[in-house]
Amino acid sequence: MRSLRDFVAGVGFFAQGAGWAARHGRWWAFGLLPALIALVVYVVALILLGTNALDLARVLTPFADTWGWRDAFRVLIGIAVFLGGLGLAVLTFTALTLAIGEPFYEKLSAAVDPLPDVEEQPWWRSLPRSIKDSLVTLGYVLLFSVPLFFLGFIPVIGQTVIPVIGGAVSGFFLTVELTTLAMERRGLARKERFAILRANKSAALGFGVPIFLLFLVPFVAVIAMPAAVAGAALLVRARLAPSS
Template sequence: MISEVLTGAGLLGRGAKIILKRPKLFLLGALPAVITSVIFLILLIVLLFRVDEIVLWLSPFADGWDAGWAMTVRILMGVALIAGSILLMVISFSALTLALGAPLYDQISEAVDASEGDAPPPREEPLGTQIGRAVRQAIALILVSLVGAIVLFAIGLVPVVGNVVGAVLSALFGGWMLATELIGSACERRGIITLAGRRAAMRTARAKVFGLGVPTFLLLSVPLVAIVVFPIATAAGTLLARELLPAEEKLR
């Protein structure tokens, strides 16, 4: 399992090696991430400035409590709220960035396939069909992430261990959801067009998926770092899809 995790993490380095040899494609892939990074950075700043107000609004039940207990509960709520919001923002950022720059990220994925050899032929499909499916899948992933953020917010309220457990689960859940997005383009070229199909492939090598997804999730959680990381993560996602595909084929 450790070997698989390290292999998955190593895909980021392999992806960087491939994409940085194509600086023009790398820069084009960074452009959509610039736009969405600015949007989500503004949202994060607003949240940080208003977190006290939001927590007070969410916890009127603590108004009559002892001051020490009320402050403890509200601090836990504030930390859990920020952690859950970052989870939701990273997944939404990825989904929106991939949708906004779909043609560019498809080019990155195709370039990785070409560089590694045995690339599948381009998938013939109307653009409208592709866009419609991408939007539906992005909405589905964001909604699932919203549910996950709510659950992790509740876990974060548990005294002492809640924030630690919530942070670990957030990284694991966020990494899995992120990997689901990053392998999308390469999977579609291989005839796997549904989220269920992607998840079936991912379950054949969970440790490897977490090995790529978790560090990528953590890197994308850092404002503006995502601009550099995202094109590399897209390349790494294609490499992951290539490794998952033989196992997935056995399921079909």
């Protein structure tokens, strides 16, 4: 029962973030630009991947040159390559957006969660660390997501249980990404942030899973990004590290 309450509370923090962004239209517009840039980058990359998917399939399957059904097989491989790229785009959208918009979202997070005793660092000093942390988080995501991708081909389980597990994993690590700004401003290192989120797993899932589902829709991801950053700051302030 407590886990369910914590999950619902996590969902509520995203709703609070959306409310904050709606009341502060200037900050909402301010936070749209990095997400829009990231979306354009991914759209161009996916178009290039889609137009070259069959060529990549040929490169990846030289062993199939003598097969009578090689063309059909390579079409399937090309589709799998494109779907893999699409999945990777969904998984990395937040990390790229936060990297592009580091100075934007630092200011937005500070506006939501002001800490008078904290000296704000210039964005060019915090950017390398943020990129490193994002790459580490991406490594963890792929560690789970790659096996889940192949398990998805198992009949019945692959279409029912595996998507639920995949959504939970993606939602948790999305919370890891989004709460980084507010936790870093409290002086919390990556290991400390992970430990806090693992200890508050239900709230982290309640916050991250709905956002992950929203981010599956590209234009919704752009619109929701400022609300997600604001909600993460509120989550950290009220639940995860209120006294740090």
